Amino acid sequence: MRRRMRILLISDYFPPYVVGGAEISAYNLAIGLSKLGHDVSVLTRVPEKTEFSGDFTVYTVRFKKKESILHYRLHTGILSSLSMSRGLADLLRKEDFDVIHAHNWISACSVMHVRRRMKIPPSILSIRDYRYFCPSLYGWCLVQSPKIKCNLIKTVMCAYRYSSASVLTKVAGIIPYALLRDSSRKMLEESLEAFDAYITNSNFVRKVVLNNLNLDNVYTVYNSVDTEKFNIGSGGDENGIKILYAGRFDTGKGVEYLIGAIPEVIREHDCIFVFVGGGALRKWAENLARKAGGSRVVFEGFVPYERINRYYQLCDIVVVPSVWPEPFGRSVIEAMACGKPVVATRVGGIPEIVEDGRTGLLIEPANSKEIANAINTLVDRVKRKKMGKLARKVVERKYNIEVITGKVLEVYEKFLR
Known part of the structure; x- marks a missing residue:
């Protein structure tokens, strides 16, 4: 029989505020852990006046919605992770947890900032994409090779080729954009040192992580889906x-x-x-x-x-x-x-x-x-x-x-x- 744990999940965003798949996975995990009898808390950044549902405790770092979009577009994590790390440090002074599980890049940086200043519980990081070693985030190099070798020039070329921005925007902002992405990637790679283990969402990502980062304790656990919400239902076959x-x-x-x-x-x-x-x-x-x-x-x-x-x-x-x-x-x-x-x-x-x-x-x-x-x-x-x-x-x-x-x-x- 498993012991009952006090678990802290950290997610950059959290339902009902959904930006990508990470917060959906974090939410599903919170639901699953709670059903198994574990004491689950969530620390997240959300817009003002957000309400949550679920049998777990949610601690929030609030911000205005316009600011959240700006921070998300910049992809630096610097400003956002500082406010998140303050919230995390305050929470750890008040509560004891058996394990911390960070689900995104801002969460990873916040754990790094706090770990430098105080002792924290064993910490796990979910790696769901390529941003920890690829400035473009998309890992286009992986189409040809399992190893990514980026420098500033390659980052500029990749951003210009694959960005969906207009040509004028690219020409005007490509160098600052590439510099921002490159510095962000370096900070994110540094944040990995704050964790004891890593969970990838596919064997493909695990292989890429092992090829590009000097990490141990990397495990694959696939994303989950809410099979009650996503069910066969009715529909299809009508009107074409x-x-x-x-x-x-x-x-x-x-x-x-x-x-x-x-x-x-x-x-x-x-x-x-x-x-x-x-x-x-x-x-x-x-x-x-x-x-x-x-x-x-x-x-x-x-x-x-x-x-x-x-x-x-x-x-x-x-x-x-x-x-x-x-x-x-x-x-x-x-x-x-x-x-x-x-x-x-x-x-x-x-x-x-x-x-x-x-x-x-x-x-x-x-x-x-x-x-x-x-x-x-x-x-x-x-x-x-x-x-x-x-x-x-x-x-x-x-x-x-x-x-x-x-x-x-x-x-x-x-x-x-």
């Missing part, structure tokens, strides 16, 4: 087959290749393409998609995370066309949890989730023809229903909150004093 893309519209997501597949698909089948999400390239993508598919294209814009499950339930096929090495692919397991087959690219950690030909179809990145062929294959109702049913079973077995929480606890227990 619905193909869903749910995610950001920016460099690396490969939306243009999905759009390139539209003409071939609608030429053969009665399909509707539904796009959900926001981002710098949304308008550009919408114009491109309307030219490709006309009335067969629907753009829903940004949808709050608490409502995104319904879009998965109402569609028939989900496409994840990423061209950058996705560390994990949360949209993949959310779609699978809703009983939908996934067409996804063989990049990053995605092939660890999708069983090709069983729960979905894996394709090569940047290939509209392969996307079209895969969608046309899944138009067959019997095929896609069979895949979707198996996908749901896989998620229930491997990615539900209880299973993933148990694996995280195994890591904690290795370092308890």
Whole structure:
């Protein structure tokens, strides 16, 4: 029988304020740990007047929403981590914890600042992306090599090539931007020394971490999904087959290749393409998609995370066309949890989730023809229903909150004093 622990989770953001997948994973973990009887506290940065739900205690570092967006865009973590570290130090003076688990980059820096000044419990860091060793954040070099060798010149070139900003903005701000990213990366790499162990969200990320950082005690624990919220539900098969893309519209997501597949698909089948999400390239993508598919294209814009499950339930096929090495692919397991087959690219950690030909179809990145062929294959109702049913079973077995929480606890227990 496991001992009851006092656990502090630190997350840059936390539901209902959702910026990315890290805070969703932190929330699911808080729920899972609480259900197992552990005393869970969360320290997070949130806008003013935010309310929380869950059987755990939330401590907050408040800020104005406009400031949060500015800090997030800058990607320095410096200003944000200082206020977070003050909150963490105050909390540790008042409360005793058995373990600290930081979930993001600002959280990592705050632990580093506090550890320099006082003794803290064993600390675990979740590494969910490439920012600790890649100034561009996207890890584009990993497409060719498992090792990243960056310098300022390469950072400038990478930022110019892959940023979704306008050419004018790039020309005016590329050097300061690259300097900021490079200095941020160095500070983040330094913050890693404050931790006793590390959890990556895929074996792909673990391999990259071991190739690029001198770290021990690196474990893989996949992201979890709330299988009660993301369930099969009702929908699909009505008024044409619905193909869903749910995610950001920016460099690396490969939306243009999905759009390139539209003409071939609608030429053969009665399909509707539904796009959900926001981002710098949304308008550009919408114009491109309307030219490709006309009335067969629907753009829903940004949808709050608490409502995104319904879009998965109402569609028939989900496409994840990423061209950058996705560390994990949360949209993949959310779609699978809703009983939908996934067409996804063989990049990053995605092939660890999708069983090709069983729960979905894996394709090569940047290939509209392969996307079209895969969608046309899944138009067959019997095929896609069979895949979707198996996908749901896989998620229930491997990615539900209880299973993933148990694996995280195994890591904690290795370092308890």
